[in-house]
Amino acid sequence: MRETNMTVGKPWRLIVAFAVPLLLGNLFQQFYSMADAFLISRFLGVDPFAGVSSTSSLSHIIIGFASGMTAGFAIPLAQAYGAGDRLLVRRLYRQNLLVSLGVALLLTVGSLLLVDRLLVWIRVPAGLMGYARRYLVIILMGITGSMLFNYFANTLRSLGDSKSPVTYLTAASLANIALDILLIRFTPLGVAGAALATVLSQWLSVALCVRRIYRGGSVLTEARETFAFDGKLLRQSLGMGFPMAFQSSVISLGVLLIQSATNSMGTQAIAAYAASQQIDGIAVEPLRSLGFAMTTFVAQNYGAGAYGRIKQGMRQCVGITLGMSVALGLVMLFFGRAFAAIFVGWGQTEILSLSHQFLMVHGALYAVLALLFDWRYGLQGMGNTKVVVAGSLMELLMRAVSAFWLVPALGFFGACIETPLSWIGALLPVVIVWVRTVRRMDMENRMGKEITERESVNMTMRERSSRAGLGGINGESTKRQGQRKAGAERW
16 A cells, blocks of 8 residues: 655655645545536426535535544544554554444434434425435435545545545546436436435445555554554544544534525525535635645654654645635636536526625635645644634634624625635634644754753763773773872872
8 A cells, every 4th residue: 555654755745745636536525516416407407406405514514523533533543653653553543443433323323313303404495305305314324434435535644645545536436427327317316316326436435445455555454463442542532533523513514504594595595505615615625635635744743753844844835825725716706607607507697696706705715714724734633632623613603603693684795705704713723823833843842952962962972981991981090090099088
């Protein structure tokens, strides 16, 4: 298996090389929902498209919790790999795999029992309820597949292998598109066929990951030790996993609040919001991928104690992402309307106008998102879970303000500005913690240099003493020792 040690080599090259396959993988993952949205809209109509889209935030809360937890599990594994502790890597992998399966089972059962109440709570219009329920139930039944793929993919990435997951996502995405066409166009399943295509494609990616891990000569399977649950390791993994799961779910919960407010505006607003979210999700993937690459880069170097290298890599990554954010903002300004037309067609003028407004507002503030991704993912790589929770709560607060006050007051424009406001709110605690962390690393570096210098001086003195031979401190001749003893007695 292709594993990468990110503690040696030029930081920016390692980060970019890691992020490019990750970007391709994330884009193909976006195609899961994009293929559904495009084919449903074109083959089944606007109402089924709006019905499926009205549930997206709800499914993201549940599936986001699962994927966030597995991303948290990968952090101590990456730190152990950076420190060269291969036994600990295998113990963490096996234990966290069982925990992931247990969490997936609980999420599946709980979400299916509450599905009807949840759809009512998010105010899905009565005319769209049938479409929404048929689609969502099948997606929720596939939670285990989604969680397992995210667990295996994040595990591979923590070892520096970002290429294998993208290969499997590519295969799964192509399978998803083929199944979408088959089940939507040529069967009476409708929206249920689109959901079934997504679930089956996810299980294909799981099978490919398992094959790679157990046949690819990985550190994860290079030896077989007796397995036993370790309470300390479990607490460490859950201490990383739950905050990141909370972050993913809280972000999705905030989006759900806006989705609920948007659902009350009617089919046109729902379709515009859904199409804009799809486009915006693709646009920010380069920023997200580079930020996520920093998690592995920082985790491995943090495990190795290379603090100066962490700062160097972060500076280089920030420079790259800020430049990209400007370019992406200009793309949204000039081509946002054309992108929206891919989903709804040029004839839907009201939907296109609303979508373009959404994309211009978001594109103007992509630089804020770039800084948030870089610093937050970097802090997560060090195992800092408090800033994850604090940032998530700030995001939720800003989204709640938008849902309950800005959307009713400003209409669709309120829905446009809620996400950029949440970026700004989340960035505030992240900036504070990052500055403090840099100062702490600088202090530890200075202390380390002082200790090294003292050890160097002591070693030099010992070497000089050794070269002095018998005339040195520890090698004086018997005659000289006798003279010194006699002198001491005279005093």
